Amino acid sequence: MKTPRQRSQSPLVNFGFQIAPMVDVVFVIMLFFMVLAGQVQVELQHTTQLPTNTGVPLDDEIAIQIDADGQVSLNDDPLDTPQSKSLPELTANLQQLRAGGDASQSKVLVTIYANESARYERIVDTLDALSRARISQVTFQAGAPE
Numbered sequence: 001m002k003t004p005r006q007r008s009q010s011p012l013v014n015f016g017f018q019i020a021p022m023v024d025v026v027f028v029i030m031l032f033f034m035v036l037a038g039q040v041q042v043e044l045q046h047t048t049q050l051p052t053n054t055g056v057p058l059d060d061e062i063a064i065q066i067d068a069d070g071q072v073s074l075n076d077d078p079l080d081t082p083q084s085k086s087l088p089e090l091t092a093n094l095q096q097l098r099a100g101g102d103a104s105q106s107k108v109l110v111t112i113y114a115n116e117s118a119r120y121e122r123i124v125d126t127l128d129a130l131s132r133a134r135i136s137q138v139t140f141q142a143g144a145p146e
Contacts, residue, residue, distance in 0.1 A: 061109045061110070061111055062074065062075060062094075062097060062108065062109065062110045062111070063075055063076075063110075063111050063113060064090070064110060064111070064112045064113065064126060065113045065114075065115075066112065066113070066114040066115060066118045066122055066123060066126060067082075067115050067118065068115040068116075068117040068118055069082050070082030070083070070118070070119060070122045072087060072090055072122070072125075072126060074090060074093055074094075079093065082122075085125055086125075086128075086129075087125055087126065087128075087129040090126070090129045091129040091132050091133055094110075094129060094130060094132075094133035094135055095132075095133045095134075097133075097135075098133050098134060098135055107137055108135050108137060109137045109139070110130060110135055110137065110138050110139070111138075111139045111140070111141055112126060112138065112139070112140050112141070113141050113142075114140065114141075114142060115142075116142055
């Protein structure tokens with residue numbers, strides 16, 4: 001009868017802490033974040049000032065309505081189409097109103113009445129039009145004007 005071969009026991013070898021795989025992992029993670037950093041979108045800032053209750057009577061108020069379908073109206077007059085992103089008619093009317101306010105040395109106050117189901121993108125489009133017209137006195141209200 002044959003006896004099974006016995007394996008010779010080799011002493012345990014300690015390779016120590018290997019730094020090369022760790023450097024590879026850190027390099028791959030760093031490369032990942034560097035690639036993604038180029039795709040970060042920078043959000044632009046809208047400079048708007050909310051009016052405060054000072055007891056002084058307010059100047060004429062301009063009402064901008066944003067309907068659920070995206071239609072924008074200036075003082076109950078529909079402007080542009082719901083698909084128009086740049087709102088050129090609204091911007092032109094707001095620039096004329098601001099020029100008139102500058103000539104009469106009065107503040108141009110705008111209240112945005114946004115329908116509760118209006119898209120935020122449409123509200124931002126309206127804020128962009130206000131920024132292009134250099135109007136910064138803006139308030140918000142949900143629903144329709146009273």
